[in-house]
Amino acid sequence: MRFSSVAAASLLSLASAAPAAVDKRWQTPAPANTLTPSTLATYYGKDGSIVAPVTIGHASQYQGASGATTTLVTFNLNNAAYTPPAGAQCTLKFFLDLTDGAAHIGKPGDQIDVFSSLQPAPAAGSPGWGGPGNQRNIGLGRLQPVIGGLATTVQNNGIESFPCPKIGDSNVKGGLVGFEVVPVNTASVDWSNIASGLYLQW
Template sequence: MHFTTLALTTLLALTTAAPAPIEKRFPSAYRIITPSAISQYSVFTGAIAYNTATGLVRKTGDTQSDISTLVTFTIPPSAAGATCSLHFYLDPADTTVVSGTGLIDLFSSLKPAPEHDVPAWGPPGNQRDREMARWKVVKGGEATFSTDVPNAATFKCPEAGKVGFELVGAGDKDEIRWGKALSGAYITW
């Protein structure tokens, strides 16, 4: 009986200490949209690994191992026409990696990533459209906007449905890695 009480007390302490998902960490005045999927895109092969558990932006100086992250959001009908704003956050409890410049370029996408893996070059590619902003990533906090690129990360929310964005390393050598459960891009409206 003593062992069971001790085990339950320990389990309760561990579950209450676990970090809350990103949407639970903001004041109620914010409405948060977290990604419905994040996918890793290989710049060299064109392969897309759909709905990965981690986001990765990597530039090594040789394009053979460069990776960008394709982020898909599902916009609810209640957000359509409102003012949306994209953000990037690295949670202190997440096992993140930030090396190099810590800069990420945000691009809009012509279409969200396909809902399946893509083994190599061919349709659809990364669907990169226009550059929207550059973030300086902060371990354990909110990314700040760099003045190197005009900030267009605030925009009219599109109609309900899926929209896509691409996160790309901005320096010559960068690696930024995060777990999607706690960190990454999100939209407020």
């Protein structure tokens, strides 16, 4: 049986309407101007506990909740091949890959804030109050994530251009530097550290 010209035209129309393939957040190995996270940790605002390491990032706060759940993102500056050059300006980007099975946005328009950290998250986590806490420092900006692409910058307080962290900075401990992904209001965002999430570029 042969396809009719109408059927062929319909198939061509469907093919052209399909979304174009979206590049992953980074290639393997990553480009020389890109630094991906070494580890993630989950911070629970209700009791100050930190669970580390984790493979899934999560940021959420629902109305009536006692505290937000945030993700502490650690970058390792010890590999010279993936270390920003002296004096470089960095940007933080947030990507949700189409193939990331963990990628989730609670509702359209959900947003996240990104903060610098006074020090990176403890490698073994923390049981709760009395520990290091989330070490939240300066708000760098507000982003609106989208599955299948880069988050849009809603508020830029330096997130698009700031001095790249370097060994010797007060917030860099053992060559590690941290940032925190925080939900805005009742937002909920999830991602896998393998395919998606926050990354540094210069």
